[in-house]
Amino acid sequence: xxxxxxxxxxxxxxxxxxxxxxxxxxxxxxxxxxxxxxxxxxxxxxxxxxxxxxxxxxxxxxxx
Numbered sequence: 001x002x003x004x005x006x007x008x009x010x011x012x013x014x015x016x017x018x019x020x021x022x023x024x025x026x027x028x029x030x031x032x033x034x035x036x037x038x039x040x041x042x043x044x045x046x047x048x049x050x051x052x053x054x055x056x057x058x059x060x061x062x063x064x
Contacts, residue, residue: 002019002022002023002026002028004018004019004022
C-alpha cells in the first residue's frame with residue numbers, strides 16, 4: 001500500500017503528483033494486468049528478448 005505523508009504547508013497538487021509518481025514507479029496496474037491471465041514462461045522470455053532487441057535497435061539508431 002502506497003502512503004504519502006503531506007508535509008505541513010504543502011500544496012495538495014504537489015502531494016498528488018508525488019503519489020502518481022510513486023504509483024507509476026511501483027507498477028501496480030501493470031502487475032494487475034499481467035496477472036489477469038496465465039502466460040507461459042517461454043512466451044514471457046520471448047517478449048523480454050523482443051523488447052531488448054527493440055531497445056537496442058533504438059540505441060544503435062541514436063548512435064549513428
